[in-house]
Amino acid sequence: MSVSAAGGVTRVPAVEGWYTLDHEPHLIGCRCAACGTYVFPPRSGACPNPNCDSEELVATPLSRVGTVWSYTENQYAPPAPYRAAEPFEPYALAAVQLEKEGIIVLGQVPKGIMAADLKVGMPMQLETDVLYREVVDGVDTEFMVYVWAPAGPSAAESIGGRS
Amino acid sequence: MSDRDLVVLGVGMHPWGKWGRDFTEYGMVAARAALKDAGIEWKDVEYVAGADTIRNGYPGFIAGSTFAQKLGWNGASISSNYAACASGAHSLQAARASILAGFCDVAMVIGADTTPKGFFAPVGGERKTDPDWLRFHLLGATNPVYFAMFARRRMDLYGATSEDFARVKVKNSRHGLNNPYARFRKENAIEDVLNSPIVSDPLRLLDICATSDGAAAMIVTSRAYAERKLGSLNGVPRIRAVSTVTPTYPQTILELPDFATDSTAVVSPPARGFKDSLCWAAYEEAGMSPSDMNMAEVYDLSTALELDWYEHLGLCAPGEAEGLLRSGATAIGGRVPVNPSGGLSCFGEAIPAQAIAQVCELTWQLRGQAQGRQVEGAKAGITANQGLFGNGSSVIVSV
Numbered sequence A: 001m002s003v004s005a006a007g008g009v010t011r012v013p014a015v016e017g018w019y020t021l022d023h024e025p026h027l028i029g030c031r032c033a034a035c036g037t038y039v040f041p042p043r044s045g046a047c048p049n050p051n052c053d054s055e056e057l058v059a060t061p062l063s064r065v066g067t068v069w070s071y072t073e074n075q076y077a078p079p080a081p082y083r084a085a086e087p088f089e090p091y092a093l094a095a096v097q098l099e100k101e102g103i104i105v106l107g108q109v110p111k112g113i114m115a116a117d118l119k120v121g122m123p124m125q126l127e128t129d130v131l132y133r134e135v136v137d138g139v140d141t142e143f144m145v146y147v148w149a150p151a152g153p154s155a156a157e158s159i160g161g162r163s
Numbered sequence B: 001m002s003d004r005d006l007v008v009l010g011v012g013m014h015p016w017g018k019w020g021r022d023f024t025e026y027g028m029v030a031a032r033a034a035l036k037d038a039g040i041e042w043k044d045v046e047y048v049a050g051a052d053t054i055r056n057g058y059p060g061f062i063a064g065s066t067f068a069q070k071l072g073w074n075g076a077s078i079s080s081n082y083a084a085c086a087s088g089a090h091s092l093q094a095a096r097a098s099i100l101a102g103f104c105d106v107a108m109v110i111g112a113d114t115t116p117k118g119f120f121a122p123v124g125g126e127r128k129t130d131p132d133w134l135r136f137h138l139l140g141a142t143n144p145v146y147f148a149m150f151a152r153r154r155m156d157l158y159g160a161t162s163e164d165f166a167r168v169k170v171k172n173s174r175h176g177l178n179n180p181y182a183r184f185r186k187e188n189a190i191e192d193v194l195n196s197p198i199v200s201d202p203l204r205l206l207d208i209c210a211t212s213d214g215a216a217a218m219i220v221t222s223r224a225y226a227e228r229k230l231g232s233l234n235g236v237p238r239i240r241a242v243s244t245v246t247p248t249y250p251q252t253i254l255e256l257p258d259f260a261t262d263s264t265a266v267v268s269p270p271a272r273g274f275k276d277s278l279c280w281a282a283y284e285e286a287g288m289s290p291s292d293m294n295m296a297e298v299y300d301l302s303t304a305l306e307l308d309w310y311e312h313l314g315l316c317a318p319g320e321a322e323g324l325l326r327s328g329a330t331a332i333g334g335r336v337p338v339n340p341s342g343g344l345s346c347f348g349e350a351i352p353a354q355a356i357a358q359v360c361e362l363t364w365q366l367r368g369q370a371q372g373r374q375v376e377g378a379k380a381g382i383t384a385n386q387g388l389f390g391n392g393s394s395v396i397v398s399v
């Protein structure tokens, strides 16, 4: 999957099949066809529920909004295979709880939104951001990753204003 | 004493440090020290349970045979275990199973490591289907990121402060001052911690344990063998329980190195989370309770994680760990000293050796040999440890 962005840059997901790159992006998880439990990242094979022997995990979009379970901020560049910008700019990460799916998903937070801007229980919404940029076979390519951004009031309402 | 108890006949360690030498050198020092402490010869050992290290090539993957060969093939049976940070305890469990099944009477449990500088990074190459590789690639989710999220929850939910986390470091730095095996033997003040740079907010450099070289070994035996050798087992430390349980689905805490938790959509969370269940399985096997413990050695990968362990171990209720720390109960001289050895804070982490080192410390404490850090009158202690991918352990030792 690739999306053309302005200025002749091609956008591709940094990993295939985990999230969409449309203007309302969402994570792609899997749901067990038999018991209905969810998994993320998406995968094939056995359902993780010990009471279920299904082998059929079906790809499904996950909720775009959730609440902060916890968060942090990297002050030092992580080691490879993370491709840190130079000079390194600190960035935040958040683990966000999705109510319907009953899972917590860890992600980066958009650049410029720091730990001090976050709080456990805060509503968040899924977006995408550039992870790194590289020329691939002569094509200027942005490798995109999902990020958790503080949600606007409408998104907050759709998760019932939980805190 | 129970027929299921194992006797700890001898323990030994190589000091923790950072030299980057062959890990087997350290292991040999620990092995010989444990044999000497046990008063037995290498030829008396019938089983070697090696804790693996994945960073030292083939010899690291076959630790049991690596050390058996290094000590000189003696025909002993062997096993090699990898269970991340719990590898040492899983090795102890393998030795214990062999002894309790009657396959042998005398076993050596051994683990040693040599470590690279800086953050633990994943194994090299591009591995886009390996979640451990992807967490670094997509998120830059280092190990301290996960420790930091636990710490942040304590702050937002329970009102913990950076000073509270620093107090854990101050306590452990005092405990480890006189421990000859500790790598860092320097007293830290609260300000030292607060003035160290933030690594993963809210955790600072001095809140996070280092990676170290080190080795630990022990000789464990059947009760019958120890009685023949020692006569009386009065005052001799015994392994009362070894818990190596895995989580129960669904796991609702975001654990290193996962992207996501299990789902609670169709199965409710278990009554006890993973770390609680590790500790309680040990209590249940030993027929003991948290109030029976005179000390604990816990896996303080970060200062804040030590506070989490107080609660998982049942030393206090959730949200009360900061109060327990401030009361002085977990310092030597208090009701239940935690990490009298100085913990990972003073040792740094030498993965395959660490869970063994925890039991070595309890052994010295229970024998009254923990000079300069003795928990007076200690009769029982518990260890707790957690590694990646559902590996963890808890061991109870008593006299």
Ligand SMILES: [Zn+2]
Binding pocket: A032, A033, A034, A035, A036, A037, A047, A048, A049, A052, A053, A054
């Ligand atoms: Zn299922």
